[in-house]
Amino acid sequence: TLSDRLSGIFTKLRGKGRLTEADIDATAREIRLALLEADVALPVVKAFIHRLKERARGSSVSQALNPAQQVIKIVHEELIHVLGGEARRLNFAKQPPTVIMLAGLQGAGKTTLAGKLARWLKAQGSQPLLVAADLQRPNAVNQLQVVGQRAGVEVYAPEPGNGVGDPIAVAKESIEHARRHMRDIVIVDTAGRLGIDAEMMAQAVGIRDAVDPDEIIFVIDAMVGQDAVATAEAFRDGVGITGVVLSKLDGDARGGAALSVREVTGQPILFASTGEKLEDFDVFHPDRMASRILGMGDVLTLIEQAEAAFDSDQKEKMTAKLLGGEQFTLEDFLEQLAAVRKMGPISNMLSMMPGMGQMKDQLAELDDKHFDRVEAIIRSMTPTERTTPKIINGSRRARIARGSGVTVMDVNQLLNRFENAQKMMKQMGGMMGLPGRRKATK
Ligand code: GDP
Ligand code: MG
Numbered sequence: 001t002l003s004d005r006l007s008g009i010f011t012k013l014r015g016k017g018r019l020t021e022a023d024i025d026a027t028a029r030e031i032r033l034a035l036l037e038a039d040v041a042l043p044v045v046k047a048f049i050h051r052l053k054e055r056a057r058g059s060s061v062s063q064a065l066n067p068a069q070q071v072i073k074i075v076h077e078e079l080i081h082v083l084g085g086e087a088r089r090l091n092f093a094k095q096p097p098t099v100i101m102l103a104g105l106q107g108a109g110k111t112t113l114a115g116k117l118a119r120w121l122k123a124q125g126s127q128p129l130l131v132a133a134d135l136q137r138p139n140a141v142n143q144l145q146v147v148g149q150r151a152g153v154e155v156y157a158p159e160p161g162n163g164v165g166d167p168i169a170v171a172k173e174s175i176e177h178a179r180r181h182m183r184d185i186v187i188v189d190t191a192g193r194l195g196i197d198a199e200m201m202a203q204a205v206g207i208r209d210a211v212d213p214d215e216i217i218f219v220i221d222a223m224v225g226q227d228a229v230a231t232a233e234a235f236r237d238g239v240g241i242t243g244v245v246l247s248k249l250d251g252d253a254r255g256g257a258a259l260s261v262r263e264v265t266g267q268p269i270l271f272a273s274t275g276e277k278l279e280d281f282d283v284f285h286p287d288r289m290a291s292r293i294l295g296m297g298d299v300l301t302l303i304e305q306a307e308a309a310f311d312s313d314q315k316e317k318m319t320a321k322l323l324g325g326e327q328f329t330l331e332d333f334l335e336q337l338a339a340v341r342k343m344g345p346i347s348n349m350l351s352m353m354p355g356m357g358q359m360k361d362q363l364a365e366l367d368d369k370h371f372d373r374v375e376a377i378i379r380s381m382t383p384t385e386r387t388t389p390k391i392i393n394g395s396r397r398a399r400i401a402r403g404s405g406v407t408v409m410d411v412n413q414l415l416n417r418f419e420n421a422q423k424m425m426k427q428m429g430g431m432m433g434l435p436g437r438r439k440a441t442k
Contacts, residue, residue, distance in 0.1 A: 024056045027071060039225035039256030044082065044263040051078050079290035082259055087283050088268040091242065093214045096184040097129070099175065101211060103204050103239050104219035105231060106192035109247030109273055111140070113219055114189045115147030116273065116281040121185055122153055129183035131174040132157035133167040133207055136191035144189050150278055154183070167191065167203060172210040188213070196231060201238040208239055215242045217270065220261060222246045228257035232264045241265050247273035250280065258289055328422050330386040334378045376404035377414050389415060 028049050035045045055074045092098045100117065102110040111134070118128040130148045132155060134140040141157045148155035156174040158165035171188055178186045190207055193200045208216065218241040220228060235241055244261055249272050262269055269284040378386065380403035385392050392400070392415060401408045 041229045041260035080286045083286035097178040097186045099186045099213040100215045101188045101213040108219040118153040119151035119278045128185040130155045131188045133171045134191035168206040171207045196234040204239045243270040245271045250274040380404040
């Protein structure tokens with residue numbers, strides 16, 4: 001498996017003291033092969049390897065880790081990136097009902113997913129309606145009814161005994177039914193075929209146009225290999241896709257499908273299906289999937305611990321410094337800034353708060369740009385200026401501004417802020433019982 005191959009590669013690196021260019025090339029080549037063997041699509045592999053090499057060459061990787069750990073960490077982070085980074089939530093309609101249409105090949109897990117989604121949404125206070133728009137197989141309607149009963153959700157289906165119904169008509173009527181009965185979410189189960197098929201695609205398009213869905217979820221069996229790419233492309237071009245659900249992740253699935261499908265469709269993986277029971281279902285977590293592909297849960301935990309230990313080392317040094325009555329310098333400020341930035345953008349934390357979602361992108365740009373500027377300014381200072389900011393007079397300010405590509409006003413602003421921070425640190429030192437310093441603060 002991919003995990004085994006990667007473990008092998010990392011074992012080879014473990015003994016090394018330092019990563020040379022040749023090490024990086026050799027490792028990248030092997031990872032490339034491993035990904036291709038796991039059925040990851042070639043363009044995805046290429047982009048992945050490119051980023052991996054860039055990052056492995058950069059020296060800004062954590063000082064807390066050895067070279068092998070560093071490569072694992074980079075591969076892990078890049079996997080998360082390819083898998084979509086953060087999980088995306090469902091799109092809801094401004095005017096209910098929200099319509100979710102399921103598409104995918106026969107056996108992909110659509111009907112099962114319909115029940116899982118309905119159960120999950122109901123638990124969150126919604127009133128979903130399941131719609132049987134798969135009238136292809138005699139048993140399909142019945143299967144959805146069983147699933148609906150388990151989920152405790154109403155199923156909209158054509159009356160039995162009226163011959164083969166028209167799935168497009170049923171889908172259209174179901175929206176009216178949902179409006180009349182105050183169902184706020186409509187989940188439309190559709191028919192699939194064993195392979196990509198023009199008639200199936202035409203029917204899916206017909207249903208799509210009849211219900212105008214807010215989400216078109218492409219369901220794909222995680223066990224399929226290279227076929228995932230062709231199938232995903234066919235549904236992307238044929239019906240259009242707004243999100244993906246990976247099913248059968250409880251099986252011995254290779255990572256390949258998950259990796260390619262995200263890249264090929266350009267759409268996020270929203271949920272993961274992990275069994276036949278309705279509760280075997282969860283929001284898709286790229287980080288967990290990445291760990292699973294790497295198959296190195298223990299190693300990853302170790303890496304996190306090593307980094308945490310390194311950070312607390314730094315914190316201790318800082319506290320000792322302050323208690324010893326030493327000045328808090330711009331150098332320390334820079335170090336702290338780097339530590340804060342390592343936790344990720346502030347906008348990430350904000351985005352978890354209700355109502356802040358829309359501001360996220362703006363904020364991300366803002367805080368990153370701002371931090372970049374502060375870092376650039378401090379880096380343009382001489383070591384003496386960093387430890388003794390008092391000496392930074394007008395001409396020094398002008399030089400620093402030029403060096404960091406900002407205005408003198410930006411430099412002034414930073415120095416003012418720093419002065420305030422320094423005062424606060426002194427006061428904190430005083431409160432902690434710092435000898436001989438109490439008088440220095442007013
Ligand atoms: P559909 O043809 O796309 O509607 O697929 P179904 O929902 O009927 O699922 C096909 C088969 O896969 C059924 O036997 C399901 O019980 C099974 N199945 C669906 N999702 C999962 C899953 O996440 N894990 C496992 N192990 N089986 C699943
Ligand atoms: Mg089905």
